[in-house]
Amino acid sequence: MGNRTKEAILKAAREAFASHSYAEVSMEDIASIAKVKKSLIYYYFPSKEELFKEAWDEAFHKLEDKVFGVSEEDGKYVKKVKQFLRSYIDFLRNERQSLRLIEREKTRLYSEKSQNWRYMKDKYEVFVQKVAGVISSETGRPASEYARAVTDIVGSSALLPEGQMSPDTIELIIIRGIQH
Amino acid sequence: MGNRTKEAILKAAREAFASHSYAEVSMEDIASIAKVKKSLIYYYFPSKEELFKEAWDEAFHKLEDKVFGVSEEDGKYVKKVKQFLRSYIDFLRNERQSLRLIEREKTRLYSEKSQNWRYMKDKYEVFVQKVAGVISSETGRPASEYARAVTDIVGSSALLPEGQMSPDTIELIIIRGIQH
DNA sequence: TATCATATTGACTGTACGGTCAATCAATCC
DNA sequence: GGATTGATTGACCGTACAGTCAATATGATA
Numbered sequence: 003m004g005n006r007t008k009e010a011i012l013k014a015a016r017e018a019f020a021s022h023s024y025a026e027v028s029m030e031d032i033a034s035i036a037k038v039k040k041s042l043i044y045y046y047f048p049s050k051e052e053l054f055k056e057a058w059d060e061a062f063h064k065l066e067d068k069v070f071g072v073s074e075e076d077g078k079y080v081k082k083v084k085q086f087l088r089s090y091i092d093f094l095r096n097e098r099q100s101l102r103l104i105e106r107e108k109t110r111l112y113s114e115k116s117q118n119w120r121y122m123k124d125k126y127e128v129f130v131q132k133v134a135g136v137i138s139s140e141t142g143r144p145a146s147e148y149a150r151a152v153t154d155i156v157g158s159s160a161l162l163p164e165g166q167m168s169p170d171t172i173e174l175i176i177i178r179g180i181q182h
Numbered sequence: 183m184g185n186r187t188k189e190a191i192l193k194a195a196r197e198a199f200a201s202h203s204y205a206e207v208s209m210e211d212i213a214s215i216a217k218v219k220k221s222l223i224y225y226y227f228p229s230k231e232e233l234f235k236e237a238w239d240e241a242f243h244k245l246e247d248k249v250f251g252v253s254e255e256d257g258k259y260v261k262k263v264k265q266f267l268r269s270y271i272d273f274l275r276n277e278r279q280s281l282r283l284i285e286r287e288k289t290r291l292y293s294e295k296s297q298n299w300r301y302m303k304d305k306y307e308v309f310v311q312k313v314a315g316v317i318s319s320e321t322g323r324p325a326s327e328y329a330r331a332v333t334d335i336v337g338s339s340a341l342l343p344e345g346q347m348s349p350d351t352i353e354l355i356i357i358r359g360i361q362h
Numbered sequence: 363t364a365t366c367a368t369a370t371t372g373a374c375t376g377t378a379c380g381g382t383c384a385a386t387c388a389a390t391c392c
Numbered sequence: 393g394g395a396t397t398g399a400t401t402g403a404c405c406g407t408a409c410a411g412t413c414a415a416t417a418t419g420a421t422a
Binding site for chain 2: 021022023025026106108109110112113147148150151154155157158159161162163166167168171172174175176178179180181
């Protein structure tokens with residue numbers, strides 16, 4: 003079945019783009035990981051950029067689901083911000099690869115102008131705004147800078163070698179850091 | 183004079199490597215910025231990697247000087263950590279390009295094995311340890327994770343588009359964040 | 363002015379990579 | 393079995409790029 007192959011390619015792409023930068027990863031690399039010939043990738047994806055975007059998108063949706071997809075009920079017992087942060091840090095813990103993929107090319111999001119990169123940038127910006135919403139809902143003050151700091155800290159820590167900085171510490175620093 | 187040319191090349195390299203990733207920057211790019219032919223670069227530098235290393239090193243020494251080169255006297259009036267953080271944030275403010283250059287390939291520092299990258303990694307690690315020393319001198323507790331968080335936060339914020347997150351906010355978050 | 367070291371160029375090489383395409387393979391349907 | 397459709401391959405193209413090198417320019421010195 004063709005869909006299995008497409009999935010295998012996407013998985014390989016996620017793996018490759020998470021551990022090396024966009025420019026470093028070659029289509030042959032991805033093909034080799036997916037145990038497939040390079041030309042086959044172009045049967046399912048029109049270009050490297052598009053493949054990256056789809057891999058990124060997948061990871062990003064996972065993040066959004068985990069972080070904002072919490073049922074309202076849970077919000078009763080834990081404060082919104084803490085609950086959000088808990089999910090975010092959990093994601094860092096359990097889905098490090100996805101977070102790396104999301105964060106690795108963040109600077110390019112803001113410099114590159116093409117369709118795909120703009121698409122990703124816009125999505126990322128919406129995400130940051132939502133985070134700001136959560137924070138400001140508790141402090142009552144605008145929090146866009148804090149939101150950016152939070153995504154930045156969690157994101158960049160995902161790029162460090164595993165074990166170099168514990169998620170617990172990060173959580174702690176953020177909680178203290180955004181305290182009003 | 184040859185030294186002027188070498189300086190021009192280094193300046194161009196700093197500029198290029200600060201605003202684009204290592205893989206994205208071509209020797210032709212650098213040559214063109216320096217208004218020089220590509221082959222001339224190889225007269226002064228043996229390879230792209232070496233050129234990057236020297237550009238990185240220069241920026242890194244600037245950072246170390248600014249952050250740790252404060253005279254002991256000043257330490258009397260301001261607490262060590264605050265003084266250090268002030269210098270660090272000042273560097274972010276005034277030497278953003280240098281900080282970008284230093285931080286842009288940080289992940290590669292930990293994955294690449296070659297001579298030059300190891301050289302940079304080792305230097306960076308020493309830096310983080312020194313930061314940890316400053317922090318723990320005040321709290322009396324081991325602070326290597328905090329140090330890593332601090333360098334990470336300041337560093338990654340340098341990679342964001344200018345104006346997206348103010349240095350003041352970052353300073354604030356860090357001060358709160360590392361409070362014991 | 364001829365010499366010599368330093369500095370600079372242009373033409374070139376090998377290779378890696380993104381992408382294309384015609385040809386084959388596999389399975390399904392008539 | 394033959395035709396049709398989708399999946400997969402291999403061979404290929406153009407290009408961009410790191411790096412080489414012989415040739416030339418520049419300028420100081422004797």
